[in-house]
Amino acid sequence: MPPRRGPGGRRLLAALLAVGLLASVLPWWLDTPPGSLRTTAATLTAAGRITGLIAGYLLLVQVLMMSRLPVLERWAGGERIARWHRDVGATLLVAVLAHASLILVGYADLEDNPVLTEAGVLLRDHEDMVSAFAAAGILVLVGLTSVRAIRTALPYELWHALHLSSYAVLLLGFAHQFSNGAQLFRPGPVRTGWIAMYALVLAALLWGRVVAPLAFNLRHRLRVADVVAESPDTISIYLTGERLERLELLGGQFFRWRFLARGCWWQSHPFSVSAAANGRWLRLTVKVVGAHTADLRDLEPGTRVWAEGPSGTFTAAHRTRERALLIAGGSGITPIRAMLEELPPGAALIYRARTPADVLLHRELDWLAEARDTAIWYVVGSRHDPGPRQVMSPDGLRRLVPDVARRDVYLCGPPGLVEQSLRVLREAGVPRRQIHLATFEL
Amino acid sequence: MRRALLAITGLAAGTTALVVLKGSPGTSPVAQELPVAPAPVVPAPAGPTPTGGEVSAAPSPTRTSASPRPGRTVTRAPSSGPSATTRAPSAPRTTRKPPPASTTRTVTGPVVENEYGNVQVQITLRGMRIVDVVALELPEETAQSDQRSEQVDGRYSGSSGLVVQRQSADVDTVSGATATSTSYKRSLQAAIDRAN
């Protein structure tokens, strides 16, 4: 059983990011004498500068969080970082809009211009403002397409391509901070420090996106060994490679996989590993839901695979209690199946599936139940059927697992099931920090 | 989503709090840091330093910065009133006899505020002739005003600048830097008046 990983790393990371935020506003604080903001223009401009510094910092945080730096993955985990990225993204968007409009209105007030005229003056007379406005425009576009309703309406690949243009924001927004930023245009420690932050983030990006994956894939050289059907719409892909005994993988973690076959190589998709590390092979179990997963059915043995990971904190090592309750829905069983091997005996599993054919990996689950003293309930049917309705209620849960409030609960499945279970678990008295989520959503 | 809303609220509240803290004088402990070295009264290279009759050096209210240009103080946009005002000089220090014609002396003009910051000019005279002009303070809070200040400084100041050439404050306004030019000329004119 792998050693536990507490929340220490995640808290340290959050604390570091918070300190960075304070440090990025500090130059403004030191540069501004008290009592100096008595005109409207001065106040607006000051607020514009603060939000500008914050936006500049948050943009770097956003890129850093997408760097896939191994230490970030280890401390916070890919899925949690993806959630942070979404929340920080919304904040960044608001900060940038506030920065632009506050500076614009502040300058307009100072120079007694109408706002539109002032916008023209900014674009014409101030260096690097055209690219800065372009950066803001792109950021708004990226932000809007990430609103959930719009995002789900777009094909994933299109959304992803749009989202990649955020790197252009980094580039286009760079110069105006140093040619016009009140705290940054003068050479000195602040300016140097700010540039150093950019350099650090770029280094992290290079390390996490290029160096680390290159090292990983050169070391393990993964290939497809076999593709087998698990159910009419689900397959398992077995992989072999070199030095797999040295792979540091926890059950429940996932990789981003790129199968180097025709039609597949240009996309990378996240899938969990559906069996704990065994030193000889890896397995992923994939439900066919769209074009890419459909193509995976035709993979030939021998196909090279490029993997990035492992990633995620949905593992037995991240538990806070001795015992666990696992709730899986449909293909959400994959990470839980791998984790079962690494949990202490006495775990309980509730496996929701719509029809008996949707129950995956049935045989090995039964075998694990015996070998690791795990209680398993297969709850089959629509969620409106009496059986599932009864189990998925606070009383039903307590009847199956009387000590549920003193267990870690691992939840993985479609959004509907996750939401419903969360509600029921809270009603049954499970503290939030004991609930671990995998939503198959980055 | 809930956390994003929380973060955005925090952003708004934090920014407002910072602005309010800095906006009200004396509420923060930093307010006590102000007193700085007394205003520069530059000794003339030769002989005693007679300062003109009622002239006094206005103590600079702003703190000295790590500005690369020597002898200049960074100024911030003034806190009140958009119009240019002349700050009253503090109590006169010394009263001396009018200077003998051949010595060098420096006369400091008053601090003149405009919406971008403060301007203060100091002139050096040999007899009645202006031989050098130094800007002790120019607005340089933003990159823009810094640039403009540099233009004005480059044109007017120095021992071969426009002011020394013309021997008066009646020099052309630097285009694009009207406010700073005007304040410069006011401080300069006052210094010249004091010297006479």
Ligand SMILES: Cc1cc2nc3c(=O)[nH]c(=O)nc-3n(C[C@H](O)[C@H](O)[C@H](O)COP(=O)(O)OP(=O)(O)OC[C@H]3O[C@@H](n4cnc5c(N)ncnc54)[C@H](O)[C@@H]3O)c2cc1C
């Ligand atoms: C951490 C994690 C672990 C996962 N583990 C498994 C697993 O073990 N078994 C399994 O069957 N599925 C798993 N998934 C879901 C799987 O990634 C998607 O079903 C798959 O990418 C769909 O691709 P598609 O082109 O076939 O379908 P599409 O119709 O193109 O996409 C269906 C949905 O899948 C998501 N998606 C598509 N492409 C990507 C991508 N490149 N990156 C991220 N999300 C994408 C989008 O939300 C999209 O709306 C996991 C997802 C995540 C985030």
